[in-house]
Amino acid sequence: MKVLVIDDNADIIEAVSICLDDAGVEYKTIDNGRDGLDEIKARHYDLIVLDLAIPEFSGYDIIKALKDDGILESKNIVISTASSIVESDRNDLLALGAKDVLPKPYRRKDLMSVIARFNPASK
Secondary structure (H helix, E strand, O other): OEEEEEOOOHHHHHHHHHHHHHHOOEEEEEOOHHHHHHHHHHOOOOEEEEEOOOOOOOHHHHHHHHHHOOOHHHOOEEEEEOOOOOHHHHHHHHHHOOOEEEEOOOOHHHHHHHHHHHOHHHO
């Protein structure tokens, strides 16, 4: 299982890193959208946890770029956002191409549940 986490919040990165280390999950973290997009295009990840509110080049920009390149559908992107998510917002994000939405702050068990769903070894 390989996970890419794209988030500009150092506290989130640290917490997710501890969780993934404890679970023995292979992962990489990136703190900006442009490098995140390059990484998505360069390597395969079973799951991408993507923050929407990244300055300069946002999660929305990443999704648009992947869609424009015709590769969005092949990516397992879970949106991580601190915004208040109502059902219509969630549906809009899924319609954009996200596979799920993980509202912040999320608990360890929420993250691990998402990871389990996308783990190719469990299929």
